[in-house]
Amino acid sequence: NAGVTQTPKFQVLKTGQSMTLQCAQDMNHEYMSWYRQDPGMGLRLIHYSVGAGITDQGEVPNGYNVSRSTTEDFPLRLLSAAPSQTSVYFCASNNRVNEQYFGPGTRLTVT
């Protein structure tokens, strides 16, 4: 199993540009989530999904959209990038006993 994969690893955007961060898992986990990590603030939940077709907002959802058309994929879309969205983004999925597996992360810089 590849586990949780994320692409790209690094990305530089200009203010106002849009892009999609990809996330996929091959463990057949129903629950998936997106976090952003900023220095001194831990991991903050952006959006999460309890299964295909179902998504919900986390703590910091503004400026981000998600969709979950399949169990495997959970892409995160930045609608109009802003410098405040410069961060490291982690995708994660949970197994049946709620252990959370993280992807390697995407380091995003918005100039």
Place this chain on the structure above:
Amino acid sequence: GQQVMQIPQYQHVQEGEDFTTYCNSSTTLSNIQWYKQRPGGHPVFLIQLVKSGEVKKQKRLTFQFGEAKKNSSLHITATQTTDVGTYFCAGRLTTDSWGKLQFGAGTQVVVTP
């Protein structure tokens, strides 16, 4: 605001010493999890505690969940350089749906040989 607080934010430890990091919640938690993140890496699941007063050990690491299920601690004995990293606690509030976790800000551990 952040409902799960961790202290200390930084911990400098001499190799061979013990240290403890603490996690406190303002509300009752269904469970608490601990993760380790190495510099430049991603968080890796360490353990989950579910029962009030639960204590679990993993080699030199001892995890505790408070009786009121509002706090937790991670104690590392005989610290090694491989213990370097940031340790996060993450709790599920009783009011939150399954799978949704509130992360603390983490304790960054630096080990001096």
